[in-house]
Amino acid sequence: MTEAPRLDRQVCFALYSASRAATAVYRPILDDLGLTYPQYLVMLVLWESEPRGVKDLGEELGLDSGTLSPLLKRLEALGFVERRRSGEDERRVAIHLTPAGRDLSGKATGIPQHLADAAGLSAEELEQLRTTLGRLTEALHRSH
Amino acid sequence: MTEAPRLDRQVCFALYSASRAATAVYRPILDDLGLTYPQYLVMLVLWESEPRGVKDLGEELGLDSGTLSPLLKRLEALGFVERRRSGEDERRVAIHLTPAGRDLSGKATGIPQHLADAAGLSAEELEQLRTTLGRLTEALHRSH
DNA sequence: CACAATTCAGTTGTGCACAACTTACAGGCC
DNA sequence: GGCCTGTAAGTTGTGCACAACTGAATTGTG
Numbered sequence: 154m155t156e157a158p159r160l161d162r163q164v165c166f167a168l169y170s171a172s173r174a175a176t177a178v179y180r181p182i183l184d185d186l187g188l189t190y191p192q193y194l195v196m197l198v199l200w201e202s203e204p205r206g207v208k209d210l211g212e213e214l215g216l217d218s219g220t221l222s223p224l225l226k227r228l229e230a231l232g233f234v235e236r237r238r239s240g241e242d243e244r245r246v247a248i249h250l251t252p253a254g255r256d257l258s259g260k261a262t263g264i265p266q267h268l269a270d271a272a273g274l275s276a277e278e279l280e281q282l283r284t285t286l287g288r289l290t291e292a293l294h295r296s297h
Numbered sequence: 298m299t300e301a302p303r304l305d306r307q308v309c310f311a312l313y314s315a316s317r318a319a320t321a322v323y324r325p326i327l328d329d330l331g332l333t334y335p336q337y338l339v340m341l342v343l344w345e346s347e348p349r350g351v352k353d354l355g356e357e358l359g360l361d362s363g364t365l366s367p368l369l370k371r372l373e374a375l376g377f378v379e380r381r382r383s384g385e386d387e388r389r390v391a392i393h394l395t396p397a398g399r400d401l402s403g404k405a406t407g408i409p410q411h412l413a414d415a416a417g418l419s420a421e422e423l424e425q426l427r428t429t430l431g432r433l434t435e436a437l438h439r440s441h
Numbered sequence: 442c443a444c445a446a447t448t449c450a451g452t453t454g455t456g457c458a459c460a461a462c463t464t465a466c467a468g469g470c471c
Numbered sequence: 472g473g474c475c476t477g478t479a480a481g482t483t484g485t486g487c488a489c490a491a492c493t494g495a496a497t498t499g500t501g
Contacts, residue, residue, distance in 0.1 A: 157344035157402040158409045160357070164423055165319045165412055166338060167430035170359055172316040173488080174437035175309045180489090181441075191457060194310060200301035207480060213304070215314055218480050220458055227456080244466045244479040258301040265302045268309055273436025274429070279308055282429055285422065286311035292417025293318035297325075317458080324459090335487060351450060364488055366451050371486080388449040388496045 178271050182264055186257055192228055193261070195221070199234065200258045204247035206239075233257060322415050326408055330401055336372055337405070339365070343378065344402045348391035350383075377401060 160166055176190045183193050191214075198213050199205060205213075207221050214221075225248060228234045233254035239245035272279060304310055320334045327337050335358075342357050343349060349357075351365050358365075369392060372378045377398035383389040416423060 158341060158405060159345065160338065160341040162427075163341070163409055164416070164427050164430075165323065165334075165409070166341075167427045167434070168312065168316040168319050169334075169338075171430040171434045171437070172309075172312040173359065174434045175312050177489095178437050178440060179309065189456065190309075190313075194304065194313075197302060197304040197307070197310075201303065208478085215317065216457090217459070219460075219482080222481050224457075242467070242479080246480065261301060265307055265309070268437075271437050271440035272308070272433055273439075274433060278429065282426075282433070283306075283308050283311045285418070285426055286308075286315040289416055289418060289426070290311070290315045290318045293315070293322050293412075293415050295417075296322060296415035321459095333486065352448085360487090361489070362450050363452080363490075368487075386449085386497070390450065 175268060178268055179264065182267055186260055187231055188233075188257075191216075191220070191224060193264075195224065195228065196233065196254065196257060196261070199248065199250050199254065200261075204237075204249045206245050206247060208245075210248065228254075319412060322412055323408065326411055330404055331375055332401075335360075335364075335368060337408075339368065339372065340377065340398065340401060340405070343392065343394050343398065344405075348381075348393045350389050350391060352389075354392065372398075 179190055179193070183190060186193070188196065194214055195210060198210055207218055207225065210225075211217055211221055225234060225236060229236055232251055235249045235251055236246050237249060239247050269276070269279060274282065323334055323337070327334060330337070332340065338358055339354060342354055351362055351369065354369075355361055355365055369378060369380060373380055376395055379393045379395055380390050381393060383391050413420070413423060418426065
């Protein structure tokens with residue numbers, strides 16, 4: 154009696170749906186800044202500390218150069234970052250914020266609150282969700 | 298004192314990371330079946346009941362025809378589904394399973410267990426996570 | 442019946458993800 | 472020094488997501 158798994162019982166589908174729904178909530182807000190969601194993530198990392206190498210960004214976000222290289226070119230075309238070959242190590246490209254990129258940080262301040270407002274969950278629930286997801290992601294990465 | 302949001306405090310990033318980590322766990326398993334993760338989701342829906350229209354599938358999965366049309370063509374090329382124009386309503390395309398598509402269901406039986414094993418969470422935690430994510434997705438959709 | 446509005450699937454274009462590969466550079470080893 | 476191994480970033484190709492649009496078929500309304 155082999156039974157096909159059911160869609161509505163899959164944690165994986167719940168994650169996939171929730172993730173897409175969350176970026177959909179962010180999309181119109183980020184549109185105002187001229188950013189996509191992955192570009193916003195890169196900016197978040199840079200706002201914490203810069204310059205950063207491509208590999209460095211990749212480790213922070215779990216993305217490889219195949220995703221980041223073109224994304225960073227687009228951010229550079231938008232005038233938010235600058236890519237400079239490192240002098241010490243010619244292999245490395247240091248990603249610097251431009252003044253416009255730094256300014257964007259202020260406009261992005263209230264963005265996470267939008268998600269919290271739209272989420273329909275209490276602050277504790279959101280906090281617990283974040284923690285659980287963190288543990289889950291860790292475990293999934295360790296598993297292969 | 299406008300402070301830039303921090304990456305590691307964002308529920309949205311936690312969702313995004315966990316979702317990608319989960320599909321990464323599924324990827325090698327689904328490779329054996331010849332499916333991508335979104336293709337697997339479509340098959341899950343069809344295994345529950347078929348034939349289904351494109352719009353019908355889209356509502357179930359939260360995907361539009363722009364995503365589904367080419368995906369279904371690939372599933373047809375793989376020999377797992379057949380697309381037939383409906384007789385009653387010539388606008389509609391009914392997606393039928395082929396025998397090969399039906400057979401695949403058996404091979405997919407154990408897949409969700411892999412995620413559960415890799416998750417490092419108890420059954421209750423997984424169940425609670427699924428429920429919370431469901432509520433979150435609902436609320437996010439309602440919010441716009 | 443006529444025809445306007447709606448619905449369904451598909452197409453086009455952009456931007457991720459990710460695998461596989463390439464190129465350029467760095468550092469160690471003989 | 473010459474070579475070998477490893478590493479950083481970039482390129483290519485495939486497959487989603489999703490917005491915007493197209494074209495065909497159906498439904499609603501006068």
